[in-house]
Amino acid sequence: MEKPRIAIHKFTSCDGCQLAFLHLGEDLLDLAEKVDIVHFVEMGPINPLAKVDVAYIEGSISTPEEKERIQHIRTNSRYVITIGACATAGGIQALRNLGNTQEWMKAIYATPDTISTLNTSTAISDHIKVDFEIYGCPVNTQQILASLLSVLNKVNPTASKDKVCLECKRLGYTCVMVTKGEPCMGPVTHTGCGALCPSVGRACYACYGPAENTNTASFTQWLSSLGLSDAEIARRFLFIQNNAPAFKEAGLKLRTKKKP
Ligand code: SF4
Ligand code: SF4
Ligand code: SF4
Incomplete structure (x- = not known):
């Protein structure tokens, strides 16, 4: 039987949330027997346009390229889960939304004209339909594992709403x-x-x-x-x-x- 295919995509972020997968340790080897990890740059496989059952998205949308890439991922993914503050709310880099990005660029970089960026950093759900969001900076491994097991068992993942x-x-x-x-x-x-x-x-x-x-x-x-x-x-x-x-x-x- 064909194994479910999953992908882990990176947008504007520090990579910290993807580490929640790597922190699975030996469980990652068990997981790799149950699913095909077809795109996960930090781990090795690269196939950004692969059609998958579950796509995990880390990072916010802060460049024109990202704005376009996220649309392709949505088209190619049955279930989309965003992980971490960057993906669910724009991240700390969304502070730019409160200022003037162009002026900051000129103040910080020697050649701002060479940088392709949007004036804002926004959550993935501002651009595509997201099926489930996992909060945190970074998210933790238990959250990731629970969400994946739910989806693989055809159950919608849930999260506690407590404070x-x-x-x-x-x-x-x-x-x-x-x-x-x-x-x-x-x-x-x-x-x-x-x-x-x-x-x-x-x-x-x-x-x-x-x-x-x-x-x-x-x-x-x-x-x-x-x-x-x-x-x-x-x-x-x-x-x-x-x-x-x-x-x-x-x-x-x-x-x-x-x-x-
Ligand atoms: S208590 Fe939890 S939510 Fe609050 S800052 Fe620490 S890790 Fe984050
Ligand atoms: S949410 Fe925090 S840990 Fe995760 S990618 Fe963004 S900055 Fe890094
Ligand atoms: S019970 Fe007190 S220490 Fe614990 S999260 Fe609430 S305010 Fe903070």
């Missing part, structure tokens, strides 16, 4: 906001990381992006009560997930707020 706080409490970690007054973003952040930062006594910085139904206005007041200025709070929203709608709206509101 990091719930995961943190379930795992019994000490709250760094309550005990140390640290500005932890857990109350507004999507779960999936296993509350990694609180597990080592650090505040969450929201790399998994906004959870569903977040009350960013109330959370802003809470951060304010911890002594953070509007500018500091805005920076927390406009960080790795700066282009995710809930965080973008909250951050921009603070940036444009009139001083009393």
